[in-house]
Amino acid sequence: MLPNYPELEKKRIIIGVTGGISLYKTCILLRAIKKAGAEVRVVMTRNATRFVSPQTFQTLSGNPVYTELFPAHFLQEPLHIRLSEWGEIILLAPATANIIGKMASGIADDLLSTLLTAFPGPVLIAPAMNDVMWHNPAVKENIGKISRRGTEIIPPGKGELASGKIGEGRMAEVEKIIFHLRKIFSSQDLKGKKVIVTAGPTREYIDDIRFISNPSSGKMGYHLSEEAALRGAEVLLLSGPVNLPAPEGVKKIEIESVEELKENIEKHFPACDILIMSAAVGDFRVKEKFPGKLKRKDALSLRLVPTPDILKGIGERKKNQIVVGFSAETENLRERSKNKLKEKKADLVIGCLIKEKVSGFNLEKIEGWLIGKDGREEKFPLVEKRVLAKMVIEEVKKIGGWK
Ligand SMILES: Cc1cc2nc3c(=O)[nH]c(=O)nc-3n(C[C@H](O)[C@H](O)[C@H](O)COP(=O)(O)O)c2cc1C
Structure with a gap:
């Protein structure tokens, strides 16, 4: 970082x-x-x-x-x-x-x-x-x-x-x-709260060494977990493979596949107050992984099947807990983020615009929409991810009614 x-x-x-x-x-x-x-x-x-x-x-x-x-x-x-x-x-x-x-x-x-x-x-x-x-x-x-x-x-x-x-x-x-x-020098407004942040990409293996993934750098989630820890929260970071050290004061568990992420969320979610899902979770995996290393030969067809929808299951089970989702889109960001909020029963969705070399994956900055359960829809301009992390935590605080 x-x-x-x-x-x-x-x-x-x-x-x-x-x-x-x-x-x-x-x-x-x-x-x-x-x-x-x-x-x-x-x-x-x-x-x-x-x-x-x-x-x-x-x-x-x-x-x-x-x-x-x-x-x-x-x-x-x-x-x-x-x-x-x-x-x-x-x-x-x-x-x-x-x-x-x-x-x-x-x-x-x-x-x-x-x-x-x-x-x-x-x-x-x-x-x-x-x-x-x-x-x-x-x-x-x-x-x-x-x-x-x-x-x-x-x-x-x-x-x-x-x-x-x-x-x-x-x-x-x-x-x-x-x-x-x-x-x-930070306000301790999340003291006593347990926060889970997911970050980075997931990997779905095709054979023993090749995988389907995405260019997520993990920066957003790492900034979020650092911000929560600075404000006194007990933070668990569930991170996909990225090149970032765990922020100070944060417990990190490394995951690779969507299944591993899901298992960890299911294990730790019941005891947490806030779940922020900023990981770029893969939507597909191969139906059957090939053993060993595939050899180069003629064209190869892969049969892909969807990965489990983690956020949906969680949104339905939450009890007095705040769930924040992230959606990354290249177009129709506002509408798709609104749909995601409703479908997944989240409290807040951060819609992130993917714009090459400007906003999104593996970049320092991001622009998009904040969509709240209370009907709030607010566009945010291109900001540093660490600034967005502060904004998200402030929103979470408002939802929780914490001073
Ligand atoms: C080479 C050397 C290294 C020392 N390292 C330490 C140390 O790491 N921690 C410590 O408490 N005292 C250490 N001391 C002892 C202190 O310097 C000594 O207790 C001194 O009275 C401390 O004074 P002060 O607290 O006023 O600076 C070391 C002494 C020497 C000669």
């Missing part, structure tokens, strides 16, 4: 950096946050400056880096107060065992720990340390304490540590930290 973090635009973010080896990743994190259009100020502990010079963060942030509680030059207002009034959030990455201990005890003996004590807003931390340190009972207790007081912890990952050992304690990856940061 192309990185784009509109939630961070113009946000005032303080990045606190402490003395752990993983602070090299913070340089990449800072660049990504700056690229998103956020304003960033960096506060480093003295020990952090032993790993990387403040010059690096100064250049990346485009602002002075603060390290001293008592700067050489007199300031009318102490730095920790000035910064605590300026910042909308403090992101601590990496967070050492030491700073976590200080936060748990309310110790304020340098600029960063004093700022943390004086800061009234949200604090997000990405702990990073050796596995023995991470499992140390004192560290565990301190994490529990600060978490109960409202600090959000991005758990460290498992893998190769700086020592070369495999264990738990390495700082969460940059993408994951950014997801948590974006989530803080």
